[in-house]
Amino acid sequence: MTSNGRRPLLNRRLAEFGTTIFAEMSALALSTGSINLGQGFPDTDGPEEIREAAVRALRDGRGNQYPPGPGVPELRTAIAAHQKHRYGLAYDPDREVLVTAGATEAIAASLLALVEPGDEVIALEPYYDSYAASIAMAGGTRIPVTLRPHEETRDGVTHRRFRLDLDELRDAVTDNTRLLLVNTPHNPTGTVLTREELGEIAKLAVERDLLVITDEVYEHLVFDEAEHLPLASFPGMRERTVTIGSAGKTFSFTGWKVGWVTGTPDLVTAVRSAKQFLTYVASGPFQYAVAEALALPDTYFAAFRADMLAKRDVLAAGLTEAGFKVFQPAGTYFITTDIRPLGESDGFAFCRALPERAGVVAIPNAVFYDHREAGAPFVRFAFCKRTEVLVDAAERLRKAFAH
Numbered sequence: 343m344t345s346n347g348r349r350p351l352l353n354r355r356l357a358e359f360g361t362t363i364f365a366e367m368s369a370l371a372l373s374t375g376s377i378n379l380g381q382g383f384p385d386t387d388g389p390e391e392i393r394e395a396a397v398r399a400l401r402d403g404r405g406n407q408y409p410p411g412p413g414v415p416e417l418r419t420a421i422a423a424h425q426k427h428r429y430g431l432a433y434d435p436d437r438e439v440l441v442t443a444g445a446t447e448a449i450a451a452s453l454l455a456l457v458e459p460g461d462e463v464i465a466l467e468p469y470y471d472s473y474a475a476s477i478a479m480a481g482g483t484r485i486p487v488t489l490r491p492h493e494e495t496r497d498g499v500t501h502r503r504f505r506l507d508l509d510e511l512r513d514a515v516t517d518n519t520r521l522l523l524v525n526t527p528h529n530p531t532g533t534v535l536t537r538e539e540l541g542e543i544a545k546l547a548v549e550r551d552l553l554v555i556t557d558e559v560y561e562h563l564v565f566d567e568a569e570h571l572p573l574a575s576f577p578g579m580r581e582r583t584v585t586i587g588s589a590g591k592t593f594s595f596t597g598w599k600v601g602w603v604t605g606t607p608d609l610v611t612a613v614r615s616a617k618q619f620l621t622y623v624a625s626g627p628f629q630y631a632v633a634e635a636l637a638l639p640d641t642y643f644a645a646f647r648a649d650m651l652a653k654r655d656v657l658a659a660g661l662t663e664a665g666f667k668v669f670q671p672a673g674t675y676f677i678t679t680d681i682r683p684l685g686e687s688d689g690f691a692f693c694r695a696l697p698e699r700a701g702v703v704a705i706p707n708a709v710f711y712d713h714r715e716a717g718a719p720f721v722r723f724a725f726c727k728r729t730e731v732l733v734d735a736a737e738r739l740r741k742a743f744a745h
Contacts, residue, residue: 355478362471363709367693374697377735379657379723380705382529382676386728388594389635389642396598396631405626411618413441413602413629420633421587421602428561429572431580437607440614443624444599445559445588450476451617452555452584452603453523457482461520466506468710468717470529470557482520486712487511489531491669491680502669504531504678508542515546521553522546524573527560530710530722531678532671534568544576553609554579559588559601560674562643565651568672574604584609589632591675592646594726598628650675650725653732657725660736664743666721675726678707682719684743689721700742702735 350357364381371378387393399405405414412418418435425431433439442448449472457463459481465473467486477484489504524543526535535543547554556573564570574583584605590596603613654670658677661668667680686692689706697703707720725732 355481356475359471359475359478363705367703367705370694370697371703374701374703376697376701376703377727377731377738378703379725379727379735380693380703382591382724382726383596384594384726385731386594389638392593392595392631392635392638395634396627399627399630404630405628407626409441409623409626409629411623412436412614413439414626414633416633417441417600417602417629417636420636421604424636425572425585425604429575431572431575431604433604434607438604438610440603440610440617441625441629442601442603442617443621444590445557445586445601446472447599447617447620447624448586448588448601448603448613449473449523449555449557450479451620452586452613453477453480453482453521454620455612455616456553456555456584456609457520460518462516462518463521463523464511464514464519465523466525466528467712468530468707469523469525471709473523473525474712477523483518484712485514485519487514488711488713488716489528489533502667503672504528504533504669506533506535506539508539511543512546515550515552519550519552521555523555523557525557526573527558527564527568527570527671527673529560529674530676530705530707532669532674532676534564534570534673537569537571540571540573540576544573544579547582548578552582554583555586556583557586559586559591561587562592562647563650563675564673565647565654566672570673581606582609584613589628589635592643593632593635595628595631598625598632600625600628600632653725653727653729656729656732657723657736660732660739661723664736664739666739666743675724677723677725679721679723680719681721687719689718693721700738702738 367380418439422433422435453476457480463482467488492505588601669678693706705722708717711717
């Protein structure tokens with residue numbers, strides 16, 4: 343009860359969730375005039391021809407009224423063609439593809455559709471904040487399995503990544519486990535799960551008859567030797583996997599909110615049953631534009647990846663020179679750093695002070711953990727910005743921290 347004796351207005355499932363850290367840090371960036379490397383959105387638009395495709399759809403009257411519930415046929419066909427071309431996965435665009443209002447709605451609708459109150463959902467911690475909220479709204483119990491920092495030296499070079507403990511994952515599965523929620527490439531750590539790790543996840547899901555939701559929105563942002571492998575492509579997984587994709591991260595139109603789900607007819611129908619009572623439909627004209635975007639030649643995706651790789655290296659070098667311990671990401675457009683070499687250990691306090699100290703905004707990774715202490719010394723920076731902005735940010739950080 344509140345002090346006036348009334349029941350709290352916010353239901354207990356969502357009581358732990360307030361204003362997101364992204365809103366807080368973005369407001370701090372505005373009020374201090376800092377460079378915002380916190381929230382993950384680009385500071386430039388995507389391909390001009392795709393933007394013009396949206397304008398053309400508006401002018402031609404396509405999508406200005408409600409689009410079909412599953413999504414416009416052109417986009418569903420393009421999504422199916424993309425999955426076939428990239429990964430050899432065949433999906434029926436009429437029965438096995440569903441367009442959503444971004445990946446966030448796809449995650450929420452999938453969990454609401456597939457999880458009963460009391461079901462356990464295993465997620466790889468740290469995880470994007472909407473995962474925890476969506477599991478709570480579905481009445482599920484979230485079970486975190488933590489990706490842990492790992493460091494090794496090969497040929498005189500130190501390599502750092504966050505690694506999944508497969509034994510810990512197996513031990514987390516109980517008779518109440520309904521679903522695994524997997525994110526690769528992984529936000530915020532930048533880890534890309536290997537073929538061996540994904541193979542073990544697949545074996546576990548088949549052995550224990552688990553459903554799997556895979557968030558693959560950063561599928562086109564993998565670097566160095568890393569390779570994105572959809573979990574649905576592993577033996578026994580197509581019939582139990584809901585795969586989530588998105589246009590925002592790949593084409594730099596995050597405001598359009600166009601995402602999608604692929605899976606078997608039964609899975610997609612289940613997700614649609616929940617999705618229709620969330621937004622019903624969304625992003626009508628943008629769906630036609632994204633259909634054209636997915637049909638861009640392979641050279642677009644290669645150039646996009648190369649551009650982000652160069653930006654990663656600019657920011658990683660600046661962070662290293664400033665004294666941060668850098669976990670070089672194999673995917674996404676985020677860099678996780680350890681602030682302990684700077685004499686700091688509280689990521690929240692560090693990030694709230696950073697705009698005044700350096701004129702840069704970042705995100706404390708602890709917000710992505712149930713076990714806040716495990717994420718306390720880690721801070722995430724986004725590098726999906728113009729190169730000159732990253733150079734400026736790196737210089738500010740060097741001046742503030744390098745000795």
